[in-house]
Amino acid sequence: MVKSPSRTRPVSTTTAARHTHVSPRCDGCMLTGGGVVARGSQVCQDVDIAVRMTTDALRTTGYVLSPLFATIANYLRVDHPEQEPGGRFAAAAAKAEEMIEALSRRVRAERPVRGWLAVFLMRRSRQLTGLREIAKFAWLPVIQAARRQLLLIGEGLVARGLAERPDDTMFLNFDQVHAAVHDGAGFREVVAARRAEHERELRRPAVPGALLSGGTDLEALIPPAPAEDGVLTGMSGAAGRATGRARVIRDPAGAHIEPGEILVAPTTDPGWTPLFMTAAGLVTETGSPLAHGPTVAREYGIPAVICVRNATREIATGQLITIDGGAGTVRLVSG
Helix, strand or coil, rough: CCCCCCCCCCCCCCCCCCCCCCCCCCCCHHHHHCHHHCCCCCCCCCCCCCCCCHHHHHHHCCCCCHHHHHHHHHHHHHCCHHHHHHHHHHHHHHHHHHHHHHHHHHHHHHCCCHHHHHHHHHHHHHHHHHHHHHHHHHHHHHHHHHHHHHHHHHHHHHHCCCCCCCCHHHCHHHHHHHHHHHCCCCHHHHHHHHHHHHHHCCCCCCCCCEECCCCEHHHCCCCCCCCCCEEECCCCEECCEEEEEEEECCCCCCCCCCCEEEEEECCHHHHHHHHHHHHCCEEECCEEEECCCHHHHHHCCCEEEEECCCCCHCCCCCEEEECCCCCEEEEEEEE
16 A cells, blocks of 8 residues: 555556465464465565455455465475475574573673573563564454455446456545435546556566655765675675575465575565475565564574575576575575
8 A cells, every 4th residue: 555645646546466375484474384375464565554364365356276286386396494494494403502501600690680581581481572563463464454445436437337357446545436426427537547547567678776855866866885796795784604506586376396496586575485495595675673574584594695685687597506695695606
């Protein structure tokens, strides 16, 4: 949903990506057991009111089954015990506990009370960090209900000859929807123009990370940092090093990653999570250390480098690369 102080903006200019999300520890899965069908609210771009939720899909075309089968297929490709997600989580948990115990011994030797408090807070943080997504998770059913109501209004407008399609309401602001329902106002030209703009934006290869109020791409004004030949520089997302063949993916629908390949993507959200099960590492063009991609990468124990400018264009599928999640670099080993 477009968040703007102006009420003349359309309700949504979503990318309308439609994919499922399966992850044992992300975005509220812990609250419902991680079941795609049971949850029915988590899809790519799920905070956008124009995105069709999983339960909507099952009631209509059942499109959700294709990416679900792709998820299962990705999981079945994992043939090494160290790559199995459960094993990764267990290893990461054991490593974290070892670090906490080491810090505990060091601190308690000098300041027992402060050391006890530090250990208590570290363990409690590990137990409760997953709850950070509850706020978003709680809003998803509300967004889904609002979507259904807007589509019902759209069906009524179609029946009255005031709209071409039920989802025309997604391209109107609330004042315009109110005028159409109560005053019989027609907004066909407005909807057509906004839908055309929306479809044009869908063809944009990359979305600027930051724009000034006048529409200037802020990143274009900042010269890239000097780097050695064959090395792309970004930001650390998850520590570790990995070498493997790159798999450049711009849309997770039907995509797969062979075990040991490194996922290179513009960005990721919950709909990309199944691809992490077989990936050896992650490279994205945008993000932050607390964004979805790096967070899941750390949970899966794989390195991640984020904010690598033009990564999906500089790196080709099949190219051998080495990523250093600690230094935030991607080395192009071979073509």
